[in-house]
Amino acid sequence: MTRPLHFVGFLKPAGEYPSGWRHPSSADRAGVDFAFVSEQVRRLEAAGLDAVFIPDLVGLPDVSPDVLDRVAVVNDTFEPTTLLAALSAVTERIGLIGTASTSFASAAAIADDFGSLHALSEGRAGWNVVTSLNDAEARNFGHAGHLAHADRYAHAGSVADRVRDAWGEGGPVIAQAGSSPAGRDLAARIADVVFVRALPVEETRDFVDDIRSRATGHGRDPAAVKILPELSAVVARSRSEAREAFAKVRDLLDPRIALADLEYWTRTDLAGLPLDGPLPPLPASASHGGSHGGSRGAQEEIYRQAAREGLTIRDLARQIADGDGAVVGTAGDVADHIERYADVAGVDGFTVSFPWVPDTLNAFTDLVVPELRRRGLFRTHYEGTTIREHLHLDIAQRQRA
Numbered sequence: 001m002t003r004p005l006h007f008v009g010f011l012k013p014a015g016e017y018p019s020g021w022r023h024p025s026s027a028d029r030a031g032v033d034f035a036f037v038s039e040q041v042r043r044l045e046a047a048g049l050d051a052v053f054i055p056d057l058v059g060l061p062d063v064s065p066d067v068l069d070r071v072a073v074v075n076d077t078f079e080p081t082t083l084l085a086a087l088s089a090v091t092e093r094i095g096l097i098g099t100a101s102t103s104f105a106s107a108a109a110i111a112d113d114f115g116s117l118h119a120l121s122e123g124r125a126g127w128n129v130v131t132s133l134n135d136a137e138a139r140n141f142g143h144a145g146h147l148a149h150a151d152r153y154a155h156a157g158s159v160a161d162r163v164r165d166a167w168g169e170g171g172p173v174i175a176q177a178g179s180s181p182a183g184r185d186l187a188a189r190i191a192d193v194v195f196v197r198a199l200p201v202e203e204t205r206d207f208v209d210d211i212r213s214r215a216t217g218h219g220r221d222p223a224a225v226k227i228l229p230e231l232s233a234v235v236a237r238s239r240s241e242a243r244e245a246f247a248k249v250r251d252l253l254d255p256r257i258a259l260a261d262l263e264y265w266t267r268t269d270l271a272g273l274p275l276d277g278p279l280p281p282l283p284a285s286a287s288h289g290g291s292h293g294g295s296r297g298a299q300e301e302i303y304r305q306a307a308r309e310g311l312t313i314r315d316l317a318r319q320i321a322d323g324d325g326a327v328v329g330t331a332g333d334v335a336d337h338i339e340r341y342a343d344v345a346g347v348d349g350f351t352v353s354f355p356w357v358p359d360t361l362n363a364f365t366d367l368v369v370p371e372l373r374r375r376g377l378f379r380t381h382y383e384g385t386t387i388r389e390h391l392h393l394d395i396a397q398r399q400r401a
């Protein structure tokens, strides 16, 4: 493992936890409040994170209006490249990664937007390649439904190749978070940075091994792919204080939202099923109710988790809502977790998400970063000025695969 590790802040201004937006410390209309968002990003920069990463959906999630009324969706935020361009003017060092979908944006538009951001920010841009999950996103662009999963990824590969051709070598960094075999293969072929949701340490190790061996298969140096699983943390000066803080936000969670979230990720209609019973059998394909949307990788992972731990629908809904295994404890607990994943799973760092903002973001920068620095796991200062320098990505190693 190379130290220090890499850290990317995954910023949803209204918070990652489904009821985070209801927390008393949360800002009203957080996602469209530039002063608020830029303050958070400047904090991440002052702490020395490699990059901030802005997610995006290009339509509302496929959930009922009743559920939409009770969540802060990703769309309640600025469009990523516009936001990152504004952020480039009020920051100096931190990398600026934004999401754009290959299913609906053209290669020319993506190359132009992120190429401009890269120039504006003097080498700090990154593109998170997504194929989009929801049929509602497809309808937003005038399509009846989404492309089939395999077609989405085949198209993504050709769009990414054209974007890379437009940039030549050394353009914006490319990030990807595929978890299905097709998604992993695309990530291993084209990505400099790979995101993956939080998984148990052994599954993370299998994921890391798989990505690195696929990268080797594509003729790449496997160390040139930086693998950063998601990490969600609720940190306080004592464990009991952290548990209390988490209990408060959990109490604000409407059970209808937890269940809807589980239905969304499993693409499974759970209406009418006993909450204390198991999930119904896994559908034969990712398509559900005639839809091609959804993440097959996430769906299969959740089914595996349910089987492994013998979870009921009620337990599983709670666990999914609980931030995919958020670490709740002291800075030392979070640092132990980070060190274990680096040692056992060989990850290059983490994509840190914040259950509610600004409290959990402040706790990460003020409590966790100093502890990580004490252990040699976090940079003391930016050595370079570009995102490639921060991530130790050698341009010469980015062979075309």
Ligand SMILES: Cc1cc2nc3c(=O)[nH]c(=O)nc-3n(C[C@H](O)[C@H](O)[C@H](O)COP(=O)(O)O)c2cc1C
Residues within 6 Å of the ligand: 010, 054, 055, 056, 057, 099, 129, 130, 131, 132, 133, 177, 178, 179, 180, 181, 182, 183, 184, 195, 196, 197, 230, 294, 295, 296, 297, 298, 351
């Ligand atoms: C940390 C992280 C961030 C993600 N951000 C987005 C996003 O902003 N927009 C999006 O459409 N999908 C996003 N995804 C979903 C992935 O792009 C991908 O669809 C998902 O990991 C499932 O992989 P699969 O499509 O190979 O099944 C994200 C996934 C992870 C793990």
